Amino acid sequence: MNRERLWRLARHSGTRLLGGALVLWVTATLAFFGLKLVPGDPALSILGTGNPTAETIAAFNHEYGLDEPLAVQYALYFERLLRGDLGMSYAQHSAVAGIVAGQVGATFQLTLSALLTAWVIVLAWTLLTAGRRGWWSGLGSGVETVAAALPPFWLAILLLAIFAFGLHLFPPAGSDGLRTLILPSLALALPLAGFIGQVTRESLEITLEQPFVLTARTRGVGDWAVRWRHALRHSVLPGLSLSGWAIGALISGDVVVELIFSRKGLGRQLVQAVQVRDLPLTIGITLVVAIGFVLANWLVDLIYNLVDPRLGRNIQ
Amino acid sequence: MSDASLRIPGRAVRWSALLAASFLVFLLLAAVLPRLFTANDPLASVPEAAFHAPGWEYWFGTDQSGRDIFSRVIYGVRQSLTIGLLAVALAMSIALPLGLAAGLTGGWLARGIGWVIEVLFAFPAMVLALLFVAIFGGGIGPLIIATGLGTSPGYARMVRGQVLSVRNSGYIEAARALGHPPSRIIRRQLLPNAMRPLVVVATMGIGQTVVWSSALSFLGLGAKPPAPEWGTMLSVGQDFIANAWWLTFFPGLFIVLTTLSTTVVGRFLQRRLEGRV
16 A cells, blocks of 8 residues: 555545544534423432422532533533533433443444344345346345345344244343344344345346456356355445444444343433433433444444545545 | 346336235225224223234234234324324425535535535434434424434435436536526426435335334334334333234234335336336
8 A cells, every 4th residue: 555545545534533523513512402402400300309408409500510601501511521521310320421331332242243244144145146047136135125124123022032932042131142142133133134235236236247257257267256256345345335324223223122132232221311301311322322423434434445445546 | 226126027026016005005095094994993902802812803913901903003004104204294394405405506515514414314313313302202293303303314315416416417417508597497407307206215215214203102202002003012012022922023014014015116116217117
């Protein structure tokens, strides 16, 4: 890799990272004003129902800067965020940052494992069925269309009913060990594989009609080798470019799947926070998800640019 | 799109589109006149008939209070479709101005809006919707707004893409060369051509929003039990999956069939627009 390309790549990644920071700023600002829109006194919500005196409330408001003008509160809010202070949870009476730190690992694990599972399914299925004659191809795309229409929460319930309660192959709940990870990953991965598979199939079928594939075939390369060694690398790019969207969709799915499988994680914590309208925790989790999302996208973009050298030329 | 999808036999495409369209007609009828398909009250509980397995008497079985699941699923169509249609309408009314602004204007503003759309498109919509519900509370109204807001970036992205591709097409260039004023070109050529594919997208979108809103109801943030709403039924039935699978199977099946039908019909319309069927 020459120095010019490296420099271009660095500049491109820098802009992306700056953009990501902007997203975080917008999300945090929206959250701040959202919090201001909520009716009710935050002091009462946090201090609880123990009938706090007027002095306690005043002291609390002073401590959190709630008696300052809005602009000062906004500045204080960002100063706290930058220090990693996400506030106190109304419902759990402990620091949001601590709660989030305890849950983030489980969600990361599930998201990553679902993404990998989805890609394994996509590669196996499209390599097997794409570009075949007759009903194989129809079957291939038909299965993908159905898979893409499956909502993860229903799939999760079906998998639970069949494999956990029916066949007793997997534990129905929990988040310890590989065996508890398989069903939730599948519930998230199958619909995603349906979407990515449709894109990858189309791209693989176009690739299989390219001159270089014909050249390989006339050299006597077998069908499997053509698919595996020559066509595949070209056909995964459109699917890979969907990764940013895929990560977003997976995080959306995490929320319900974690709940159904009673797994530890940010998603389940988020739903519980929303159900009791614990706003600091809701906003804290949203911000942490936003950070993870921005970083994941930045990383995917970087990898994509490393994999496909052509992109180096027309960046920006 | 490519000629790859052409290889699927035209007959299969037409048959699946016909099948999907008939299911959508069935849903529309069920939404308007649920009595046409079932005589049972979706809310009437018959405690002695609880947990009846699917059979001749109760096609989809009964739930923990002996309510007829088939009739509950049929009565649930109206709510699901209403939420779906309203949410798509809301999403489109947010997406159109944003997408048009990003596609029609140039320079700094267009790049900025385009970038915001790109980011929001991929941002986990469920998290945004939950944040919205946390601030404004649950219920059907906020559910529609949250679903509409959450899905609008996807449409905005498509509107922008459509406008950009039509804008750079030969007939717009021809109209410009003929000296037509920009406002006339936008009104007479650009908008009609850019908007037509959106009908297709909206059709597919209804299925997606049904999934979204039922997911939020499933989380207990939309319709409250015992309302005959698909997501709510799934959420309640979840407690009984170990011995009564039909409580969750049939409402979920209807969600899947609805999404699948709108997707298949939408794709068929898309092919028709592109003159490929």
